Amino acid sequence: MCPCIRFSLLPDPSVSFCLPLSICPCVCLPAALRPAPGVSIRPSVGLSGFSPAAETVWGRPPASGSRPDLSLWAMIRGWGAGEVMTGWGGQQAVGGSRSGRAAHSHPCAQVPRRAAMGGPRHPSPLLLLAILLPLGGSWPEPPRGRLLFVTVVYRHGDRAPLDSYPTDPHQDKTLWPHGLGQLTQEGVQQQLELGRFLRARYGDFLSQEYRREELYVRSTDYDRTLQSAQANLAGLFPRSPRSPGWMPVPVHTVPATEDKLLKFRTQGCPQYQKLLEETVAGEEYQTALEGWRDFLVHLENLTGLSLAEGPLHRAWKVLDTLTCQRAHGLPLPDWATPEVLGSLAQVSALDVRAHVGPPRAQEKARLTGGVLLDAILTNFTQAQARGGPLRMVMYSAHDSTLLALLGALGLYDGHHPPYAACLGFEFWKHLGQLEQEEEEGNVTVSLFYRNDSSRPPLTLELLGCPSPCPLGRFRRLTAPVRPPPGGPPCRPPAEDATPPGVAVPLLAGAVGILGILSLGLGALLWSRGSTGPREGPV
Template identity: 50%
Template sequence: MRLSVTLTPLMILLQGVLPLTLAQERMLRFVTLVYRHGDRSPLGTYPTDPHKAAAWPQGFQQLTEIGILQQKALGQFLREKYAGFLSASYKPQEIYIRSTDYDRTIMSAQANLMGLYPSSDPEIGWRPVPIHTVPIKYDKLLKPPTRTCLRYQQLMEETIKLPSYQARMESWKGFVTETANCTGLKLEQLTLRGLWRVHDSLFCQKTHNLTLPSWATPQVLATLSEIEAFNVEAHVGMHASQEKARFTGGLLLGAILSNFSKIVSRDLPLKMIVYSAHDSTLIALQGALGIYNGHPPPYAACHGFEFYQENNNSFSVAMFYRNDSSQQPHPLALPDCPTPCPLQLFTHLTHTAIPQDWDAECQNASRGTGHTVTALAAAVGLLSVALIGVGILYWRR
């Protein structure tokens, strides 16, 4: 699950030579991008928070001006990277953008597109580009509802019972009690997710140069960060990681591979699909690929898939990860596969992470309940029609 991005001198030399030779040997056919939204305000607050909502003019959970600039910079980077691949102006037959149904991700996609398609008309500072979305409760692709997935919850219960998990939680017991005293939260509220929300609030305040409360020392922040990383690892690894991946990142990975197959069969005319989502989306996707390195994706982090047609008419997949705007993106390698990875091998190595029927594998009772409710509704409808018919006959008589 560890990802190495160290570049040897030979790799650095080849990076300068390969663009010329690869242009002759392979052709870029399709690109998929998955990125996290830009900088945002905290998700919420806590009772003793000295700043509360007043510190955030746009409210909680919203994209900030910093976040807008981060996404615009990412869009400008993508414009430069794919200048010879995408048209200079938006064409619906070339690109499709989908976002989760949150203000910050939709606005991030808009800011990104400002950089990707800059307006050449001085009277029009920004040309609108359509962004598609799905209501949150139906969006299994980018925000799988694992809380309602029975099998995933069973796996998490097994994870929590691990001696190693219990030992770590015991080691933080005193820290949690002290945090409750400092934040005004009840102990039962300071689950791992509750601690993460406290850390999120402090992290956002620090990023925006707000004065932190005196108890939020560097050591406290470091411990909260450690707890956050532990919580993420518990959800994507630690126990039954391959099966967990099927419920978290498997659907998105399957959709990406399905699109590659459509390119091969010429059923998909697009050149690029873009997903504007969250750190959890990227973590789940990289967990399904077996390359998550334990570091949560920063704001505007971008994972790219490039689909190539080789000179022998075979197909391959290359990946990159841009998690630092001051550096070039890191090439990503699928374990046990060269880069670019032949499509057949890429598909073979990832097939265990892709669910065939997400709901069935979740063992959700709601599937059967849904069919029962539908059948009952149909029966009631037919009975209503029959009663109306009898009433009409009686009235006529």
């Protein structure tokens, strides 16, 4: 039997393969089972020593109190040529154990006994590293269990500038054949690549062809986000439209003026505007702004825009225009040096922090990103309660959407989400036993953030809840930033409230109208019955 360790390709643990740990004539890694680029490699649940309850951390010793029989760390540390490998706690993993029997009985994890003098030697640590690292690119993580549900929120792909500035040397709109603000061919390719990444990450968790019961896609009502969703889906489901039986994937949307989930209409929310005004008038913000005043005045003379006294969002628009032009090979003005672009990025970050950060960040989040966060949790709860096959919800949106969501999670770090940036929420059925007060069906939540296609995605963690975070604790930690059951409290300030003399007749009329609507809706539901098709998540 070839000495090797069995691994699984996530998210489908049924697909597994072995990594050889010694030089022998048998083949432990069939070519058909070698992972595609981007596929995660994780140890199989069946291998002794990789108990999720032990929380083994690959690449370093376990925490005190953890006593798995064997780990990759112990292998690399102990498997010199002809050495006897010893596990933690003094238990021999090779050459017999204290109990007198082999430490591992897994058929594909048998560890060879010490080689006889002159016989084949076990691989050195460097050789083992050379075998493992090209396959995964990083150390595999312990198994988390069974994947139940996924939500991804991503920014659209590369686009043309949204606007220009008075002294812009590239105001000719013919430079952008599809128009300002529209998706470019580069943006299409970015979304195709993101779709392929999602296919590699989730494998057979999603069917190879689109099934409406498994996937729901929603986009904002903008050309660039709708087209991004379609390009992403072409990467996720790469079947050619010319093949027999091919069907396009529907992308749902609502009019931009009615979208309160992905494109937050903060200008029409008096409560949010009041919170923002308090932040801008605060000492901390004013001190930071004063530090940039000379820079903004200088930039006014170069761009023709009012920046020092106007909203800071104008500075971001200048940065966005310059960034788009540079990305598409257009020469920038002499004054648009890397230092100037870096300063503009810092000014834009100050503006973003005012919108999503303190003071009163939780109240701001309940009116913006917390609305989407609440919808993500609600969709998972409803999918589990119905016991249906829905597995993924996909939102095609904007940088502002991701910024608000990251702000609600307390994870905004001052960096702007690039094109095709993707924030994922993965709900797992945990294999180990969670603490009693954290149990909610033994489900955990893991967050990943993909902001660089050349690197593995980042694992994000809520403050006070290391990943994977138990769902119950995740709900409690995010409760202050999610809106109450009645919806976001976007109401006018108290001093602008309707006078009592006017409120009574208005209330009576509203009650009457609601009564009529309720009767009509009840009759409609009665006539249709309760077995209609699913309209999809929010």
